[in-house]
Amino acid sequence: MALPSAALLPGLLLVADALALVLLVPLVPVLVPLGVVGLWLEAALRLPVLAVATWLLLPRRPSGATAAAVTVAATPAAFGTFRHLLGPPGAGPGLLVTASPTWLGVTHAAVALALLAWAAPPAPGGVPKTSGDVPKAPGTILRVLALTWEERNVLGGAFVCLVLAAIGETLGPYATGKVLDAIRNGDGLTAGAVGMVAAAGAASVLFSGCRGGLFILLKARLHQRLSLRLFSHLVRQDLDFFQRTPAAELSAQFSMEVPRVCMAAPSGANLLFRSLGMALVVGAFMFVLAPGLALLALLELPLGIAIHRIESARKQALQRSMLEASARTASGVQESVAAIETIRIFSAEEEEEKQHSCNLAKELRLKEQMNLELAFFTLVQRVLQLTIRVLVLFRSHQQLRDGYITPGVLVSFLLYQDTVGSHVQVLLYGFNEFLTKAAAGWKIWEYLDREATGDVGGVQKPPELQGHVTFQEVTFTYPGNPEQPVLKDVTFEVRSGEVTALAGSNGSGKSTAVALLERLRDPGSGKVLLDGIPLPEYEHQYLHRKVVLVEQDPILFSGTIRENILLGLEHCKESELQEAATAAGAMEFIQGLERGWDTEVGEHGEHLAAGERRRVALARALLRRPAVLILDEALDDGDEGAAQCWLRTGLAQTVLVVSHRPRVLDAADHLVVLERGAVVETGTPAKLREHCGAYSRLLLGGGRTGGPEASSMGSEKGAASGRE
Numbered sequence: 001m002a003l004p005s006a007a008l009l010p011g012l013l014l015v016a017d018a019l020a021l022v023l024l025v026p027l028v029p030v031l032v033p034l035g036v037v038g039l040w041l042e043a044a045l046r047l048p049v050l051a052v053a054t055w056l057l058l059p060r061r062p063s064g065a066t067a068a069a070v071t072v073a074a075t076p077a078a079f080g081t082f083r084h085l086l087g088p089p090g091a092g093p094g095l096l097v098t099a100s101p102t103w104l105g106v107t108h109a110a111v112a113l114a115l116l117a118w119a120a121p122p123a124p125g126g127v128p129k130t131s132g133d134v135p136k137a138p139g140t141i142l143r144v145l146a147l148t149w150e151e152r153n154v155l156g157g158a159f160v161c162l163v164l165a166a167i168g169e170t171l172g173p174y175a176t177g178k179v180l181d182a183i184r185n186g187d188g189l190t191a192g193a194v195g196m197v198a199a200a201g202a203a204s205v206l207f208s209g210c211r212g213g214l215f216i217l218l219k220a221r222l223h224q225r226l227s228l229r230l231f232s233h234l235v236r237q238d239l240d241f242f243q244r245t246p247a248a249e250l251s252a253q254f255s256m257e258v259p260r261v262c263m264a265a266p267s268g269a270n271l272l273f274r275s276l277g278m279a280l281v282v283g284a285f286m287f288v289l290a291p292g293l294a295l296l297a298l299l300e301l302p303l304g305i306a307i308h309r310i311e312s313a314r315k316q317a318l319q320r321s322m323l324e325a326s327a328r329t330a331s332g333v334q335e336s337v338a339a340i341e342t343i344r345i346f347s348a349e350e351e352e353e354k355q356h357s358c359n360l361a362k363e364l365r366l367k368e369q370m371n372l373e374l375a376f377f378t379l380v381q382r383v384l385q386l387t388i389r390v391l392v393l394f395r396s397h398q399q400l401r402d403g404y405i406t407p408g409v410l411v412s413f414l415l416y417q418d419t420v421g422s423h424v425q426v427l428l429y430g431f432n433e434f435l436t437k438a439a440a441g442w443k444i445w446e447y448l449d450r451e452a453t454g455d456v457g458g459v460q461k462p463p464e465l466q467g468h469v470t471f472q473e474v475t476f477t478y479p480g481n482p483e484q485p486v487l488k489d490v491t492f493e494v495r496s497g498e499v500t501a502l503a504g505s506n507g508s509g510k511s512t513a514v515a516l517l518e519r520l521r522d523p524g525s526g527k528v529l530l531d532g533i534p535l536p537e538y539e540h541q542y543l544h545r546k547v548v549l550v551e552q553d554p555i556l557f558s559g560t561i562r563e564n565i566l567l568g569l570e571h572c573k574e575s576e577l578q579e580a581a582t583a584a585g586a587m588e589f590i591q592g593l594e595r596g597w598d599t600e601v602g603e604h605g606e607h608l609a610a611g612e613r614r615r616v617a618l619a620r621a622l623l624r625r626p627a628v629l630i631l632d633e634a635l636d637d638g639d640e641g642a643a644q645c646w647l648r649t650g651l652a653q654t655v656l657v658v659s660h661r662p663r664v665l666d667a668a669d670h671l672v673v674l675e676r677g678a679v680v681e682t683g684t685p686a687k688l689r690e691h692c693g694a695y696s697r698l699l700l701g702g703g704r705t706g707g708p709e710a711s712s713m714g715s716e717k718g719a720a721s722g723r724e
């Protein structure tokens with residue numbers, strides 16, 4: 001609700017109501033004799049005036065304006081009705097139009113307070129919200145229900161068992177009563193009566209068990225369905241999404257939130273169906289016995305719901321903050337563990353400890369707040385129950401004294417009140433829990449609503465590829481820095497059968513160009529073509545089999561060296577495997593290992609040295625005989641002849657090398673020199689050396705051609721690649 005229009009609303013309604021009452025004065029003689037009906041007629045006539053008044057606030061009409069108008073119109077009528085039913089005999093309903101103007105003020109003040117309490121509270125402070133560029137997920141509850149509906153067979157089965165078990169439960173006491181009646185009448189135990197008791201008991205036990213089992217099955221199936229859907233959706237997101245979203249936050253969705261959401265529907269349905277049915281039936285009995293008392297007793301229901309509504313909104317807001325705080329703590333731990341070497345080098349342990357303790361303190365504060373609020377709302381609920389009970393006793397005493405009800409009716413009524421009370425409690429808590437669990441998934445739905453921008457490509461799968469790459473007037477800007485184009489009108493070719501090298505100082509855009517060729521990102525304008533066909537037209541898996549990238553520090557999967565090189569090509573021949581490993585220069589170190597090809601590489605390949613990991617990754621790439629092999633800082637000094645050799649032996653058709661190493665660059669057939677995102681020179685290494693331009697400056701500066709602001713790490717990076 002925007003504050004100015006929301007603040008105007010109460011005043012506007014008051015003025016409109018006063019006007020409506022003035023207009024209604026001539027109708028008083030007609031309304032008064034109608035009693036309670038006249039009260040509601042008055043409310044119905046005031047409502048259009050109030051509703052029209054709220055439209056004066058357009059275009060910034062608050063979202064709860066209609067609810068406010070209805071509440072203002074109905075409150076005096078509801079009050080009058082209760083007064084008529086429960087007040088002292090003869091207390092007639094009073095029209096607002098004939099009441100003192102103070103009642104108008106009291107009505108509006110009470111309604112304003114109720115609406116204020118009803119409004120969803122803001123998320124507690126202290127924990128900043130996550131970036132707001134994720135679209136809002138509408139109708140969390142509806143989406144949980146829609147998800148559950150997808151498993152309607154299991155849900156239907158569980159529901160049938162639930163109904164049969166409830167019938168069994170209800171029939172049990174009935175059949176027992178019949179048996180007792182039969183014994184009292186001297187008929188003795190009949191096989192039919194005993195059979196009925198046994199059948200009801202057996203049905204209750206059997207169907208209760210089936211119901212429980214089916215709800216567990218439902219939960220498991222929903223969990224599998226939602227996890228898979230979320231995972232498939234996330235893996236298709238663009239890289240920027242993963243750069244912005246902490247891994248811990250994503251993993252918290254799978255480990256905590258998906259199970260909670262999937263628990264919501266089964267447990268909610270289980271509780272709600274049973275308690276709702278029982279509460280309705282027993283509530284109806286109460287109305288038949290003593291309508292006035294029933295109305296008073298059931299007043300607990302709307303008030304209880306209102307308190308739960310506020311409690312649940314608070315709880316949801318706190319839980320969101322709690323989830324964000326836990327994700328932040330987990331992400332902090334993950335980051336610290338990942339960067340432990342850096343922390344040690346800069347002796348930043350104390351800083352990290354402080355940060356972690358600060359995160360934990362925020363979590364603790366939120367937990368304390370949650371517990372305090374839980375205690376407060378429980379207290380309010382208990383006080384409400386007690387007050388209603390006292391009122392019912394007080395009123396029933398009056399009715400007994402006046403002879404409206406008998407003691408027998410009162411006893412039955414109080415017993416029913418207990419039953420309804422317990423079912424209403426289950427309903428309220430069950431519903432509240434359902435809402436909380438369902439709402440816990442708000443982030444899941446937000447993620448699912450994100451458009452999967454990681455486009456998986458087209459359908460082209462030509463049987464043969466030359467591996468000819470063309471960058472055609474390519475311009476690219478990172479979404480995180482839209483003002484600064486990283487590639488500007490870049491045009492160059494990587495010819496088939498040649499080794500082409502991309503040279504340039506740090507930050508000149510080499511890795512970005514590689515990312516475009518790998519389709520990790522798409523150009524803002526211009527095209528990247530492979531054999532004359534734009535990359536988006538290639539089928540996703542085909543393209544990534546044909547264009548293979550080996551990075552400076554490639555990631556290996558836990559498993560053996562053999563498994564890492566094969567990676568999905570399990571049927572390839574041993575000779576091909578040996579050939580790829582030999583060509584990648586990996587054979588020597590593999591044979592030197594105690595367990596050879598069966599050596600476990602550890603998580604991310606941490607049991608191997610960086611250079612060994614790179615050679616395993618090279619072997620993996622060469623085994624696939626790529627049309628385009630991209631080597632991003634993957635060649636060491638001494639490897640410079642290797643790329644030419646792979647072309648000659650047909651292990652690769654085209655090689656694109658990104659390097660800072662002069663020996664590697666000089667060994668290329670063709671050079672493309674980038675400077676601040678633009679191509680500044682192309683040609684053979686010899687020609688460019690002769691030309692004494694950007695390439696020569698790059699060689700002289702050890703990678704410092706990017707101007708005064710360019711980093712001087714170019715040569716160091718190159719050196720780092722040979723660290724092993």
Ligand SMILES: Nc1ncnc2c1ncn2[C@@H]1O[C@H](COP(=O)(O)OP(=O)(O)OP(=O)(O)O)[C@@H](O)[C@H]1O
Binds near residue numbers: 479507512
């Ligand atoms: N994810 C990103 N978001 C925003 N800007 C980025 C991102 N990745 C890289 N950049 C910027 O793009 C520019 C080019 O980076 P790129 O990694 O392509 O350069 P490079 O030539 O490969 O450098 P190096 O030789 O150090 O690897 C740099 O200024 C860098 O800061």
